[in-house]
Amino acid sequence: MNACVAILKRSMVSLLRQRGNVIWMLVMPIIFSFVFGILPNLGGGSPLHVSVIDEDKSVVSRGFIQEMKQNPKYAVKVISPDEANDELRNFSADVIITLPHGLERQALSHHTLDIYSTISPNVGQSSSSTAPSDLQNQLKEWALAGNIALQKAEQHGHLSTASAEQAFTAGMNQAKAIHTPVQVTSSTLSGGKVQNHALTQQEHSVLGFAVMFIIFTLFGSTGTILEEKMRGSWSRLKTSPASQRSVMTGYGLSFVLIGWVQYALMILAGRLLFKINIPFNGWMALTVTLYIFAIAGFALCISGLVKTREQHMATGGFIASITSMIAGVYWPLDLEPNWMQHMSWFLPQGWALDAFQTAALSGVTLSALIWPLTVLAGFAVVFFSIGMVQLRYS
Template sequence: MRPSVQIARREIAQLFSSKTMFIFAVVLPFVSILFFNTLLSEGVARDLPIAVIDLDNSSISRNVIAQLESSPELTVSHFPINEKKGEELIRLGKVYGLIIIPKNFEVNLKKGKQVNIINQYNSNLILAGGLEYKAFRKVIGTISAGINIEKQRKQGISTQQAIVNFQPLTMNNHVLSNPFTNYSYYLNTGFLAMFFQLFVILTTTYCFGIDLKYNKGNQLLRIADGKLSSIIRGKVLPYTLWFMLVGIIMLYSMYVWQDFPFNGNKIGVLLGLFLLIVANQSFSLLIIAITNSFREALTIASGFAAVSLSFSGITFPIFGMPKVMQWLSQIFPFTHFFELLLDQSQRGFPIYYSLKSIAILVLLCIVPITLGWFRLKVVFNKGKFKHHI
């Protein structure tokens, strides 16, 4: 029997006999897939409660309230008797905004006067406050456009020309980081992939580290006839294949089960997924090579995977970081896989735009293990870590 096959069979047996390995490799990946696909299933906030004070109580003011209610982001839940009561509702967190329609609202509109509708919202809640403000502006803009167009129609101007007269310039916005402005599409894509690579790097670090912790490095070398490459192939390959399957299930959960948009190249994403797995395994081997204990190896591996989220551009764009941080972000495989995944799913770029990400992932598969190779041979010849903690 080839040494690498014998080691692979030993590794599979160890996976099912070790609770920690089984949790890292089998349980937690599926828990994270279920958790994140359920956490942000709505994608964007809907039906944010607001309060309205209608001091005019006219047909037009009631139409404004109906338009606010029909907005998917808002729902009119309270009608306080005065402004003080409305502000109290905001402070208590019962509503996210207070809209006040003034007296003589309809009369002044018919006279052609400009009328102010007051909107008070809680800017401390950045997401909810921003969505309330955006939805309010959209509703008021639509109503204002309707009033203006109707006036022009009464003067004999066609509807199409009235629309052009009201808004001669139109906007064509393109959101680069979250083009669908859907938090489920954007955040789930990042969080699922980040936790996936965390389990890859921890499982690989654990499977090598546990043998060195208990002084079994020499035993593995005897099985492999002294060849480090046979040890690496035998221990890594089962997890590479397993995590490839888990990764495909993760992608299926997003792009089929949750119906996330996918407008790119499927083969390119699968290649990127495979390279992400191998690159993290390569970094695991480098960590094993340079650390002095099993505990230290696991700490550095988990820290490396967790910090990669901050350098991926999810929370803060990479181009806005200082130059040193931009360079540092390039050593994390997750940075390039996330860019590839966004380009090929939500942005729908042709695959050749992602060749740079693929090329860097290939380098990150080769460079770490190359840097740690000779030190790794020393560790396995010794058979154990420097320290046994």
């Protein structure tokens, strides 16, 4: 037991003594969180960027476009169908509105209008997340006002196509005077209780970079074993009176504690510097613990394949950066091609972020988390077991 405590204490002192570790554990995560997570979402008052595909090219479709352009809440531009995918992938559009062929015929025949909208995954769950829904409601109000004006005009006799178009578009313009009679508030039901908190895009970013930098930190801490092997202290430790169980337990606990320190630093930095309060409950604690075990075991496995600590850290940095990008740390997972989304199924970061998103809802039950937690537990058991066996017999 004394050997276990001594190893745990020595690991923490060694970690905090090196200035480079402090940079990687605190400074770099804060910079990444700000640049990729906080900065893109600071413009809360910016208009919703709307790209419109006008397939109908009629008076009515142009009337819809004109109404959107007159609204200061929307930055509207007309694009071709071929440009739609690029608009989403380049974050140029928050919403793509498609006005299909036959829209005017539907409007003048008093039929339900088929207007399609595609919302970019980049529109996070923030203060502006209701803007796409507001636009959809606005389109419905314009269509309703136009239909009512057309019906009134038809009461005075048969209308020509041009007169019907003018009546419909004039009615849409009069919708500015309509005030919403009902205010709707949405809530999330979880565990039989109404929940009002889900992870915002900024909270997701802070958690995502916490997940990524846990990899850097654990690769750095497991890399110290390579130094001990090179200095010969590892051989002396194995031949000391301390039992191998105490030695393995000490190192295992030190890796878990170091991972939790990294996670705690990220959460505190987000709260103190960016005023982002990450929810915390037992499910999130379990998710963090399973993820740390998985990454610590994986780092130990890699340490048995390289010769120097520099190689170990370079490998860890490459793996952390590439796999975190694929798993959706830097950007929403829905923006990635299907083959990359499928690759995230084989990465512990993706399952950890999935579990975080669900666990953030207070009152969530095990049934909602059983799949991501089971996969994370599988990663943890396999990687940590192999890593500790490799460490014991190295």
